[in-house]
Every structure is written in C-alpha cells, then in structure tokens.
Amino acid sequence: MSVRVRYAPSPTGTPHVGNIRTALFNWLFARNQGGQFIVRIEDTDVERLVSGALEAILESLRWLGLNWDEGPEVGGPCGPYIQSQRLSLYHEHARRLVAEGQAYHCYCSPQRLTAMREEQQRQKRPSGYDRRCRELTPQQRAEYETQGIKSVVRFKAPLDGQTTFSDLIRDEVTFAHSTLDDLVLLKSDGYPTYHLANVVDDHLMGITHVMRAEEWLPSTPRHVLLYDAFGWQPPQFAHLPMILGPDRSKLSKRHGATSLLEYRDQGYLPEAMMNFLALLGWSLDDKTETIDRDMLVQHFSIERVGKPAAIFHADKLLWMNGVYMRQLSPQEWLKRALPFLDRDLPPELPRPLPRDYLAMTVPLVQDRAKTLAEIAGLVDFFLVDELTYEATLLHDKGLDVETSRKALGAALDLVSSVAPFDAETLEAALRPLAEQLGLKTGTLFGILRVATTGRTAAPPLFATMAVLGRERCLKRLETALNHLA
RNA sequence: GGCGCAUUCGUCUAGCGGCCAAGGACACCUCCCUCUCAAGGAGGAGAUCACGGGUUCGAAUCCCGUAUGCGCUACCA
Numbered sequence: 001m002s003v004r005v006r007y008a009p010s011p012t013g014t015p016h017v018g019n020i021r022t023a024l025f026n027w028l029f030a031r032n033q034g035g036q037f038i039v040r041i042e043d044t045d046v047e048r049l050v051s052g053a054l055e056a057i058l059e060s061l062r063w064l065g066l067n068w069d070e071g072p073e074v075g076g077p078c079g080p081y082i083q084s085q086r087l088s089l090y091h092e093h094a095r096r097l098v099a100e101g102q103a104y105h106c107y108c109s110p111q112r113l114t115a116m117r118e119e120q121q122r123q124k125r126p127s128g129y130d131r132r133c134r135e136l137t138p139q140q141r142a143e144y145e146t147q148g149i150k151s152v153v154r155f156k157a158p159l160d161g162q163t164t165f166s167d168l169i170r171d172e173v174t175f176a177h178s179t180l181d182d183l184v185l186l187k188s189d190g191y192p193t194y195h196l197a198n199v200v201d202d203h204l205m206g207i208t209h210v211m212r213a214e215e216w217l218p219s220t221p222r223h224v225l226l227y228d229a230f231g232w233q234p235p236q237f238a239h240l241p242m243i244l245g246p247d248r249s250k251l252s253k254r255h256g257a258t259s260l261l262e263y264r265d266q267g268y269l270p271e272a273m274m275n276f277l278a279l280l281g282w283s284l285d286d287k288t289e290t291i292d293r294d295m296l297v298q299h300f301s302i303e304r305v306g307k308p309a310a311i312f313h314a315d316k317l318l319w320m321n322g323v324y325m326r327q328l329s330p331q332e333w334l335k336r337a338l339p340f341l342d343r344d345l346p347p348e349l350p351r352p353l354p355r356d357y358l359a360m361t362v363p364l365v366q367d368r369a370k371t372l373a374e375i376a377g378l379v380d381f382f383l384v385d386e387l388t389y390e391a392t393l394l395h396d397k398g399l400d401v402e403t404s405r406k407a408l409g410a411a412l413d414l415v416s417s418v419a420p421f422d423a424e425t426l427e428a429a430l431r432p433l434a435e436q437l438g439l440k441t442g443t444l445f446g447i448l449r450v451a452t453t454g455r456t457a458a459p460p461l462f463a464t465m466a467v468l469g470r471e472r473c474l475k476r477l478e479t480a481l482n483h484l485a
Numbered sequence: 486g487g488c489g490c491a492u493u494c495g496u497c498u499a500g501c502g503g504c505c506a507a508g509g510a511c512a513c514c515u516c517c518c519u520c521u522c523a524a525g526g527a528g529g530a531g532a533u534c535a536c537g538g539g540u541u542c543g544a545a546u547c548c549c550g551u552a553u554g555c556g557c558u559a560c561c562a
Contacts, residue, residue, distance in 0.1 A: 010562050045561055110560065117559080124486035127558055152560050170490070179488050179558090187560040194562050218489055218557040239490085246496085248554065279497065279510090286499035287509045306498080309555065313496045316511040326524075367524045431520090445520035457522035 003035025004208050007061075007068075008198065010042040011053035015060050016258040017312060018213070018243035018251050021277045025240060026211050027066040028278070028300035035208070039071030040201060041082045044191045060260045064270050065293065070205075078205040083197050090192035093200050093230070094153045094185050102229045103185055105151040106133040107144040128181030129154070153186035155195075155226065163221040168209075168238035168302045175221040183222055195219065199226045202235055211238040211302075214309070238302050241281045242309040251312060258312075267340055267373030268317065272324040276317045280310045290323055322370035330362045337375045344376035349383055357382070360467045364459035382468065387454030387476060391483040394450055399443065405484050407437055407447050412477045421470050423462040430462070451480035 007023040009015060015023075030037035039061070043049060058072060070076025080086055097103035106129075113129070120127040134156065136144075144151070157180045164174040185196040192200070202210060217239045227234040245255035257263055263273060271293060278296050279289070282305050291299070325333065334355075341353055358379065365378045381387060395404040414429045434444040445461050452465055452473055465473050 008562090012562075042562065048561065106560090108560095113560080121486075126487040128487090150560095154560095173489075175488075181558090184560050189560075191560085193560070198562095213556095214490065215556050216562090241491085242556075244555075250555085276497090281497095283498055285509090289497095289510050308491055310498090311496065313511080316497060319511055322524090365523095368522070370523095427520095434520095440520095442520050449521065455521090459522080461520055 001208060003030060003033040004038060004206050005030050005035065005211060006038040006040050006202070006205065006207050007066075008040045008042050008201075008212075009057050010045065010048070011050060011057060012045070012048045013050050013053055014056035014259040014261055016251055017260055017263070017277065018258075020060055020064065020260045021243055021280055022211065022213055022240055023061060023066055024064065024274065024277050025282070025300075025305070027068075028296055029209065029211065029302060030069075031297040032300045036069040037066070038076070038078075038205060038207070039068040039081065040205070041072060042194065042197065043082060043084045044194065044197055046189065046191065056259075056261060063260070063264055064274055083192070083201065086197075086201070087190065087192075089204070090186065090196055090200055091190070094192070094196065097155070097185070097229055098153060100229075101156070103153050103155050104134055104136070104182075105141065106154045106182075106184075107136075107141075107149045107151050108132055109149075126179070129183075131182055134182060150188040152184045152188050154182040155185050155222070155229070157182050157222070157225060163224050165220060165224050165234070165237060167217070167220075168236055169241075169305055169307060170217070170239060173217065173220070175218075180222060180225075183219075195222060195226065199223050199230070199232075203227070203230070203232045207235050209236045209238060209302075211240060214239045214242050238305070241306060243280060244309050244311045246311055246313060248311065255312070257314070263317075265373075267371030267375075268321050269324045269336070269372070272317070272321040275324070276320050280312070281306050290320065318370050325369055325371070326367055328366075330359070330366065333366055334359055334362055337372055340372040341376050341379070344373065345380060345383065354383070357467075364463055364467065368459070381453045381455065381458070387479070389450060389454040393456060394447055394480055394484060399447075401484055403437065403439070404447055405481060407433070407439065407444055408451060408477055408481050408484070410437065411448055411451075412474065412481070415465075415470065415473050415477060421466060423460075423466045426462040426465055448477075452476050 005026045007026050009019060009023075027037045029035075039058075041054060041057075043054075054072070061068065068074065070078060071081045075081075083090075094103060098105065108129075116130060117127050133154070158177045160177055162174055162176045164172055167173055183195055184193050186192055201207075220237055220239070224234050243251055245251045245258075247255075251258050257266060260273070264270070274293060274296070275291055278291065278300075282300070284291060284295075284299055284304070328336065338353070338355075338358075341358070342351065345353065361379050361382050365375065368378055369375050394408070395401050410433055411430060414433065415426070418425050418429045430444075430448070431441060434441040437444065446456065448465075449458055449461050450456060452461070452468060458464060468476075
C-alpha cells in the first residue's frame with residue numbers, strides 16, 4: 001500500500017518553524033516513499049480562527065517548496081480537505097457510536113465542568129470528567145432534551161485495562177485506561193473535536209502514517225481506542241520531537257522571529273531553511289551539514305529521527321544561509337536580492353534600480369552577505385549621491401590632517417589620469433603612493449576607502465573604485481578634501 | 486496532583502555492547518592569507534555521555550530507581 005501522510009494545521013495564526021518542521025518531515029517521508037502528501041485544514045475551533053491564517057499556511061508551504069498532492073486549491077479524491085466542510089461526516093460517525101452504545105450525550109454545563117476541574121485541582125486530585133452522564137436513563141435524557149439543554153457527545157472510554165501502541169520513534173507506549181476520561185467527540189456547537197475529526201478523516205483519507213508533534217502522544221491512546229470502536233485499523237504513529245525556544249519552553253513570539261514567513265522577510269533562503277529545519281531532529285550521519293532538497297528526499301527516513309526536543313538557535317541558520325547565498329550564481333544572487341534592495345534601499349534612490357550597475361557589484365559583495373536583507377547595507381554606497389561619514393575617519397589613527405590632505409590630493413591626480421580605469425591599473429598607480437608619502441599602504445588605503453565608500457569596512461579598494469567609475473571616485477575624493485579644509 | 490516522553494560539548498547532533506579516555510557542525514579563541522571587512526585554510530578550548538544502582542569479561546549504548554526538563558491533563562488544536 002502506498003504511503004499517505006498528512007499535514008493538518010489549524011488556521012489559528014501564521015505557522016511557526018516548529019509547525020512547518022512537522023510539515024517538512026511529512027513531505028520528505030512522502031516523497032522518499034513515493035507516496036502522497038496531503039494537506040488538511042483543521043478549522044473546527046470557531047473561536048480561534050484567524051483570518052488570513054489559511055493563506056499564511058499555504059504560503060509557508062509554497063515558499064519552502066512543499067507541494068501537496070491533495071488538499072486546498074488542488075482538491076483530490078478524498079475531499080473536501082477543510083474540516084468545516086465535512087461536518088455531516090463527523091455527525092454521522094458520532095451518531096453511529098451513540099447508537100452502538102460506545103458514546104453518549106452529556107448535558108453537563110461548562111460551568112459545572114469548570115467547577116469540577118477547579119475542585120479537582122484544589123484537592124490535587126487527578127482531573128477528568130466524572131462521567132455523570134455516562135449512564136443516563138432514557139427518561140433523564142428526555143427530560144434534559146425537553147428542557148432544551150444542549151449536549152455534547154462523549155466517548156465511552158473503557159474503565160480498566162490498558163492500551164499499548166507502537167510509535168515509530170518512541171517504540172511501545174502504554175497508558176492505563178484508568179487515567180483516561182470520556183473525551184468530547186462532538187461539541188455543542190455541532191463541530192467535532194480534534195480527536196473525532198482527525199480519526200475519522202485519517203481513516204477516510206487512507207492515511208497510513210500519522211507524523212505529528214510529541215505533544216499529541218498523550219492523546220494517542222484515546223485515538224487508538226476510537227479506531228477500535230469504529231472497527232478500523234489505526235495508522236502507524238510517529239511522534240516527532242518538539243522544537244523549543246532558547247529558554248527551553250515551547251516556541252513563541254517571545255523568542256523573536258518564530259513564524260516561517262518572518263524568516264523569509266528577514267532574507268533567509270528557502271533552501272537554507274529547509275536544510276536547517278531538516279537537521280532539527282533528523283540527521284544523515286555523523287558529519288553531513290549541507291544537504292540539498294533532492295538529497296534530503298533521497299535519504300530521509302523515520303529511523304533517523306531523534307527523540308529529544310531540539311532548541312531553535314538561529315545562529316546556525318544564519319551561517320547556513322550564508323553558505324547557500326555564496327553557492328548561488330551571481331545572476332541568481334542578484335535576482336533574489338532585487339526585491340530586498342527595492343524594499344530596503346533609501347526611498348530617494350530612483351526606481352527601477354540600475355540593474356546592470358548592481359550586477360557589477362555582485363562579485364564584490366556576494367561573499368559578504370549572510371542574508372538577502374543585509375545586501376542593501378552592503379551596496380548602498382555604490383548608489384548614493386552623498387556619502388555621510390565622520391570627517392575624522394579621514395585622519396584617524398594618529399594621522400595629521402595635512403598628511404591626509406596630501407594623500408587625497410595626490411590620489412586625486414592619479415585617479416583623474418589613470419587608464420584604463422580598472423582595479424589592476426588603479427592599484428599599480430596608487431600603491432607606490434604610500435611609499436612616496438611615507439605611509440603604510442594600509443593607512444593610505446584606509447583613507448581612500450573612507451573617501452570613496454564612506455566606511456572603514458568595504459570590499460577590496462581598487463575593485464570597488466573600478467566599479468564606482470572615475471566620475472564618482474573623483475567627486476568623492478574632492479568631497480573628502482573639502483571635509484578636511 | 487496524575488499520566489507520558491526525554492536527558493551526549495553553550496546549541497544542533499554522531500553513537501543502536503568492545504573500533505569512544507566520545508566524532509562532526511554552529512558559536513567562541515588563536516594563527517595563516519590580506520589594503521579594511523568578509524570568505525577561505527590551519528589549530529585550540531569546550532561533554533567525568535544527568536545522577537545512583539544493577540546486567541555483562543566489557544555500557545554513552547541494556548534494565549531499575551532518583552533528579553531535572555518538557556508535554557498532556559479544555560465543548561483548543
């Protein structure tokens with residue numbers, strides 16, 4: 001039987017990296033096995049719906065390149081893939097369990113349940129539904145119904161015994177039935193709970209492997225019991241390690257960027273993100289760090305997924321992004337950078353940006369950027385009309401103003417006459433100047449760097465000047481001289 | 486409180502009984518390259534494998550207990 005896995009997010013916000021890591025592992029497994037990757041939207045909590053969340057989920061998947069075989073937008077044989085459009089299915093199955101005596105209507109008010117729970121907690125007793133409605137007589141039920149009290153449908157969990165299931169990552173896990181209560185299957189608003197909906201849908205959609213975060217482990221025995229109640233074969237389970245914030249708590253907004261799309265906006269490459277996320281809880285061997293998408297698909301396996309939760313430390317992601325950025329061809333690099341340059345370069349610079357001129361800067365800055373968002377700060381001096389910098393930088397490190405002026409003046413002469421205007425010729429002309437002035441080359445070049453780029457750290461001087469061109473260089477050297485006047 | 490899962494350098498991890506007085510990567514430090522900054526290259530520091538008991542000729546690897554962390558304990562997923 002062909003593998004069918006699903007990513008089943010609920011549209012309550014924009015997905016964070018941990019959530020998407022789960023999607024990634026499902027996708028990798030499906031692609032590795034030649035199976036299907038299905039996306040199913042679990043919008044059964046009307047209260048928590050966030051508008052735009054669905055689009056953010058799909059956009060996250062698209063950005064990483066996690067294409068789905070069935071789901072929203074593409075449809076499929078088991079649709080609809082949005083749970084709010086499958087309500088009658090859940091009702092039908094809940095009714096069946098009630099008719100078979102495997103589930104029952106519960107009329108307890110939310111207030112009573114809350115009070116009960118609080119009391120249990122106060123007494124430090126195990127919490128859980130006290131099963132008051134489990135054995136209601138037909139008369140009692142009729143009574144509640146005529147009073148118009150809304151009910152929920154609860155599953156009749158076995159009172160004793162235990163359930164053991166096999167998890168692909170954690171091996172055998174056992175839960176005593178005495179620790180389970182009668183969970184709600186159908187809410188009073190007519191929507192199913194996650195428990196009912198995911199079991200019904202996973203079965204109806206032919207899901208073979210349920211790969212989800214570890215937080216679902218405690219409810220898995222209930223799901224297994226539900227499969228049994230329906231007479232269905234449960235899928236294989238694989239509970240993935242969680243991803244924690246640097247303080248070891250569940251990843252949240254407090255930890256800075258957590259949503260995948262934020263990383264996109266910060267200039268991370270999807271291929272780097274995929275590589276990094278894959279290594280959070282999975283490894284190929286004892287040394288491989290960079291693995292591209294195809295290799296990932298080729299080598300992914302559940303057996304190599306680890307058990308312990310992983311902390312999301314973005315510093316390694318930053319490094320990896322740099323690796324992928326440097327691997328890009330200059331053309332591709334520019335293409336990816338352009339939208340960020342449009343966004344981040346000073347608005348007073350005319351658009352469209354001078355693409356050909358920017359292309360010349362690529363060899364000078366490609367190795368220096370770790371994210372696409374940094375590029376604007378690396379190339380802005382190539383484009384800006386007026387450089388802004390502290391004039392003291394022109395005679396820093398104990399240099400007297402007069403020497404700086406002499407240096408700039410001499411450079412000005414050479415730059416105006418040198419030909420051709422390329423890096424080699426410029427260097428051949430300017431390097432000897434240091435000795436003539438009795439300066440160390442580093443010192444001279446430092447002055448010229450500040451004058452031509454406005455900064456103390458920049459790409460190699462002569463290559464930079466060559467790209468800037470004679471006009472700009474002369475103008476900037478003159479401006480620098482004026483700063484010292 | 487109950488139940489469950491987990492526990493190897495700061496972080497991501499390799500390790501499925503002897504090849505490990507524990508390997509790789511990020512970050513950090515030093516050096517090289519060098520006009521600055523990067524990139525690149527070479528080194529370094531960093532883990533008594535949570536702790537305590539077993540099992541075994543032999544344990545990071547198997548078992549038990551303890552501790553710690555995390556998760557679940559909703560008419561949320």
